[in-house]
Amino acid sequence: MVGQTIVQADINRPDLRWPFPPDMAARLTGKRVLSLRRRSKYILADLDSGKTLLIHLGMSGRILISGVQIGTYTHEHQAPQKHDHVVFHMDQGARITFNDPRRFGAMDLLDTATAENHPLLAQIGPEPFGNSFNEDYFAEALKSRKSPIKAALLDQHLVAGLGNIYVCESLFRARLSPRRLAQNVPAAKARALVPIIRDVLSEAIEAGGSSLKDYRQADGELGYFQHSFEVYGREGEPCRAPGCTAEIARIVQSGRSTFYCPHCQR
DNA sequence: ATAGGCACCTGGTGGC
DNA sequence: TGCCACCAGGTGCCTA
Numbered sequence: 412m413v414g415q416t417i418v419q420a421d422i423n424r425p426d427l428r429w430p431f432p433p434d435m436a437a438r439l440t441g442k443r444v445l446s447l448r449r450r451s452k453y454i455l456a457d458l459d460s461g462k463t464l465l466i467h468l469g470m471s472g473r474i475l476i477s478g479v480q481i482g483t484y485t486h487e488h489q490a491p492q493k494h495d496h497v498v499f500h501m502d503q504g505a506r507i508t509f510n511d512p513r514r515f516g517a518m519d520l521l522d523t524a525t526a527e528n529h530p531l532l533a534q535i536g537p538e539p540f541g542n543s544f545n546e547d548y549f550a551e552a553l554k555s556r557k558s559p560i561k562a563a564l565l566d567q568h569l570v571a572g573l574g575n576i577y578v579c580e581s582l583f584r585a586r587l588s589p590r591r592l593a594q595n596v597p598a599a600k601a602r603a604l605v606p607i608i609r610d611v612l613s614e615a616i617e618a619g620g621s622s623l624k625d626y627r628q629a630d631g632e633l634g635y636f637q638h639s640f641e642v643y644g645r646e647g648e649p650c651r652a653p654g655c656t657a658e659i660a661r662i663v664q665s666g667r668s669t670f671y672c673p674h675c676q677r
Numbered sequence: 678a679t680a681g682g683c684a685c686c687t688g689g690t691g692g693c
Numbered sequence: 694t695g696c697c698a699c700c701a702g703g704t705g706c707c708t709a
Binding site for chain 3: 565
């Protein structure tokens with residue numbers, strides 16, 4: 412998208428999680444994409460109009476790119492699919508299709524200059540790969556938290572970008588029980604979580620993400636990190652920690668499934 | 678300020 | 694085959 416101009420924007424319904432901003436199609440048409448960036452799980456496309464297009468994929472959202480050649484492979488345009496809610500037609504023939512069955516995703520237009528102050532972005536914590544997410548910060552942040560460590564890691568105010576899968580996997584690697592209150596996590600363990608979280612995310616990115624159901628990378632390839640799951644989705648299966656004979660358990664915490672080894676994770 | 682529960686929505690799966 | 698319950702990658706909002 413970068414450097415290309417949106418020549419047509421098809422908005423096929425009035426909303427996703429929230430109504431689209433007024434006249435979104437008209438405000439996107441003819442605008443060039445200056446840069447693509449990301450904050451937490453929000454995709455941000457800066458336009459030459461001084462506006463920034465914000466996109467969130469929610470649980471089931473995906474963006475498919477067609478009409479482009481990547482390496483030797485040409486991604487052909489596909490027939491429209493159910494739940495293709497927004498389609499951008501780019502000036503060099505590419506098509507960007509936003510498809511989202513559950514419609515928990517979102518799109519909005521922000522002023523680029525103050526995008527970080529937008530209510531959806533302003534309260535988000537440090538990026539996990541940023542310098543401000545470090546051992547001292549994290550140990551201090553957990554100290555005052557009375558929620559289970561599972562909920563604390565999912566809380567985007569504390570650290571950005573961790574979802575249910577990567578929280579479960581991080582806690583397993585740290586050998587920490589998801590039920591333990593954050594403030595009762597020993598400082599050494601809190602500090603150890605920082606590089607563990609970075610490792611889990613790095614490895615997942617390297618593997619192209621986690622393909623549950625039919626998640627795909629932007630080039631259509633499946634992600635492979637799900638084969639590296641140690642606990643997520645493995646209820647009743649044997650713990651993979653060396654020497655451990657326990658089974659992975661599933662519990663529900665704040666309405667979400669938590670997978671963990673009750674023997675290894677204390 | 679913080680924590681927990683609910684809501685939003687569609688689709689897939691498994692049991693009867 | 695149909696019906697129903699339950700589950701799913703996220704996060705804003707309300708209540709206590």
